[in-house]
Amino acid sequence: DTAVSQTPKYLVTQMGNDKSIKCEQNLGHDTMYWYKQDSKKFLKIMFSYNNKELIINETVPNRFSPKSPDKAHLNLHINSLELGDSAVYFCASSQDRTEPQHFGDGTRLSIL
Amino acid sequence: EDKVVQSPLSLVVHEGDTVTLNCSYEVTNFRSLLWYKQEKKAPTFLFMLTSSGIEKKSGRLSSILDKKELSSILNITATQTGDSAIYLCAVELGTSYGKLTFGQGTILTVHP
Numbered sequence: 394d395t396a397v398s399q400t401p402k403y404l405v406t407q408m409g410n411d412k413s414i415k416c417e418q419n420l421g422h423d424t425m426y427w428y429k430q431d432s433k434k435f436l437k438i439m440f441s442y443n444n445k446e447l448i449i450n451e452t453v454p455n456r457f458s459p460k461s462p463d464k465a466h467l468n469l470h471i472n473s474l475e476l477g478d479s480a481v482y483f484c485a486s487s488q489d490r491t492e493p494q495h496f497g498d499g500t501r502l503s504i505l
Numbered sequence: 506e507d508k509v510v511q512s513p514l515s516l517v518v519h520e521g522d523t524v525t526l527n528c529s530y531e532v533t534n535f536r537s538l539l540w541y542k543q544e545k546k547a548p549t550f551l552f553m554l555t556s557s558g559i560e561k562k563s564g565r566l567s568s569i570l571d572k573k574e575l576s577s578i579l580n581i582t583a584t585q586t587g588d589s590a591i592y593l594c595a596v597e598l599g600t601s602y603g604k605l606t607f608g609q610g611t612i613l614t615v616h617p
Contacts, residue, residue: 397547424603434591436548436607449604483547487603493539493553494605498546 396420397497399484405503406474414469414500416484424448425467426485426494427459436483442467471502479504507532509596511608519616522584526611528594529576536599538570538577543591543610551579551592584615 397418406412418425426449427439441449442461456472471478481501485494508531518524528538537555541548552561554570554577561568565584570577581588591612595605 426603434543434610434612436593436595436605438604438606441603443602448602490536490597490603493550494603495550496541496547 397484397486397495399482399497399500401500402498403501403503405505407505408474408476410474411470411472412474412502413471414482414484414502416467416469416497418465418484418486418495418497420486420488420495421465422486422488422495423464424487424489425461425464426487427467427469428483428485428496429453430481430483430499432480440467440469474502474504476504478502507596507598507606509594509606509608511592511594511611513611514609515612515614517614517616518584520585522615523580523582524584524613526579526581526592526594526613527576528579528608529574530594530596530606531575532596532598532606534599535572535575536597539595539597539605540568540577540579541593541595543593544589548593581613584613586615586617589613589615 424443426441440459445461481499484497487494512527540551552568559570565582568579591610594608
């Protein structure tokens with residue numbers, strides 16, 4: 394059983410398009426996160442939701458908008474995609490601060 | 506600005522060797538330090554170190570936190586080809602729930 398699942402695994406699209414990435418966790422965790430991993434493998438947090446409430450909102454372009462319909466789901470919508478958005482996007486979840494974050498397998502986004 | 510630095514950036518060894526990976530941090534209000542292993546997809550959790558748990562061990566892997574030196578090491582003894590991966594170090598701050606600041610990772614390659 395996949396604990397943190399993301400869809401799609403790969404996303405190839407053109408500049409200017411709008412796309413969404415979905416994330417679901419079946420661990421019963423209260424907190425979910427979005428990370429971006431660039432070509433140098435550097436992982437950087439973007440957003441975090443705790444029980445559907447936004448608690449971390451790093452300095453990312455406002456073209457990126459997270460949405461959490463319930464505590465098991467955290468989706469990422471990106472408007473007007475740019476070349477620099479090409480990266481692997483990871484979703485993660487955790488129960489609380491005493492427990493580690495569990496990561497999904499990532500979504501590789503390629504902008505043509 | 507909070508910073509996490511890992512060294513070396515890459516390491517090539519042969520099976521059976523022992524390796525030590527380093528992680529140093531400059532952050533305000535340290536809470537915990539985590540080690541992850543990333544093979545092809547999701548980073549997988551290895552250890553979490555805090556003020557109350559500065560040494561962890563699991564099989565051939567062990568890790569120590571040195572709060573005085575603001576650093577941590579990850580040791581792998583009797584390396585195997587399956588240990589080849591990127592090893593990521595991350596620090597969580599006390600002031601920001603769940604926000605992990607990652608280092609750039611160490612790429613470990615173990616040859617047969």
